[in-house]
Amino acid sequence: MPTLPPGHSRPSEHEPHQYRQAAESFGSDAERYDRARPRYPEALVERIAAAGPGVGAPDAFDAIDALDDLDVLNNPDVLDPLDILDVGCGTGIAARQFQAAGCKVTGVEPDARMAELARRRGLDVVDVATFEAWDPAGRRFDAVVSGQAWHWIDPVAGAAKAAQVLRPGGRLAAFWNVPLLPSEVAEAFAAVYQRVAPDSPFALRATAKPAPDGYRALSAKASDGIREAGGFGAPEQWRFDWEWSCTRDAWLDQMPTHGALTGLPPDKLAEVLEHVGAAIDAMGGSFTMPYVTVAVTATRAEP
Template structure:
């Protein structure tokens, strides 16, 4: 994966916010079930426009801070989730004090990091007994038209990584636990175009490739009868992982 792709999202923050799905609240709750009881401080790292942040804020009694390398994404987050403190940083270099949080979570982000360096740095800011949570929303490609959609857009780095096996988490965190949820999201043709526009491969593609992707997506949507404001149920599998700091 390229640095250009990893840092490409800010220019498409609006499409990211519209096109990407929310996280199931059950998945967010599950990631944090092993965190210390009582008042919790949680860092959302790679927070983007706040898709995961808003689910964390909705949880009772949590104090949330958001970290992302892209100031444009954090600006969109502040609009979407007012009042959450935001900081520019990465999983390998966190602008947080030692042992200052009970949990660090990453939504749609661990595939961009160096897992050994990130585990060590997150271990620095998480208190002993605290939790590292990782979550991804993945389109369910067991459905034929969804698989064809991915072929048109190209697989993402997350999809490629998780197809090869579970994510790597290193010391000072213990073994990974995992869970999954299946659900559907009603989407329009325009929302799926916005979703595609927010993907790193598409953002960094040349104009000819972007035009090819849009043309082939439109042909698929025509075949599906997806016009104007009509919706289709896009199936997702949410995969969540958690590990406890030693």
């Protein structure tokens, strides 16, 4: 069973999952988070849902053929739904997409406010806990997913826990939406954020060019954690490109849900939103923003 190696070096204080105040701050406005955060590409959801243990496996369909009963194929209720664990499920944004795809989804979430909203939206949140500390109590799953949350988890301990709860052939998939902000919006945000919160651990990130390359370090850490934890095949990286036609109000509505802003005092947050809003107004009040969704994924090895 994969475990955290005794010699595993602890991450530096600059690792994202060390910022517990930021990691557990999103529930300060859970309703806004659920309303404003973008969803994930259906192609990603479908690819994960189609890659569970035994899905489409020849022996499964040979068994159906042996029954000589075509009604079985026409009745999806006789096939067990993919059993998914959503790590850092938040308000259940990704979980509801997997539920719509016919999957059974269970959530684990460290913020009680987010977990409560997820439950009200119909998600079974089994525990309010960090994934590393969560006791699965013998539960096993076909897939472990984490949308916009795996960077808040120790990459080695998290991968080891995922291997522990996955059935052989099950899939771990951590994924992030990466906005490719127009330069006018990115520059306005970076300039005002450097002014209002220069000592924040996010200040340097605010000046970085927003692109998939900005998530390369997170993807690399996730892949390295999977390799170090053991129990998985070679990690893969998937990419999905899509667009969002975004109004000024829609973009400003979701900005306070990001870790860089959840802890700002109201006056400083208002200043950030005012300057970014002015930049969008200068662009005509709306823009089309390309997104890239990046995923790091690996399959649980056979015993």
